[in-house]
Amino acid sequence: MKNEALNAAKAAFAIEAEEITRAREVMDWDAFAKAVEVLAKAERIGTAGCGHSGICCTHFAHSLCCIERPARFVSPAEAVHGAMGFIQKGDVMVLASRGGKTAELIPIMNIAKTKGATVISVTEKMDSPLAQGADIVLPMRVEKETDKYNAQSTSSFVALASVFDALQTALIEETGYVNEQFALIHPGGAVGERLNKK
16 A cells, blocks of 8 residues: 555544544534424434435434334426325425535425425535525534545535434434334344343
């Protein structure tokens, strides 16, 4: 391995740690509290994003299911071909877009709002369509990706994931979720073995 490659790899850890700290510092905690309240009460939760944001939204939907908040990732491609039938009045739709103007997400937001669902957007741009149209906006800001070109979605992915992880962590407390519930739905793997050990 080249020295430059090793140094870049080591720096990546420091860069991402800084961006996670920034995610906490820029958070609107009043908006965060509102997001937790509606997520705790929702019968169904949809998540949507494109690219790395979409992958992070898929992870968030799974994390919500792990604490018995029924959720699914709604593919932006499928959303406008009937998949938004999943979302009903009183549900929550979570949209993630760093720039807040991802074209594929605008119809999803409009459908969700027309159906009476609460829209939560996570974005850097408070003047963007997804921020302006959402009921609740969770701000994020990323100043540096880990690659030298500042182009790959690395730090921004980790920052978004940290926002979602914080929401899940808060929801565990808000809903009174207990480990015995997780043991029932997670019997597989080493975690399941530990949780279900008699």
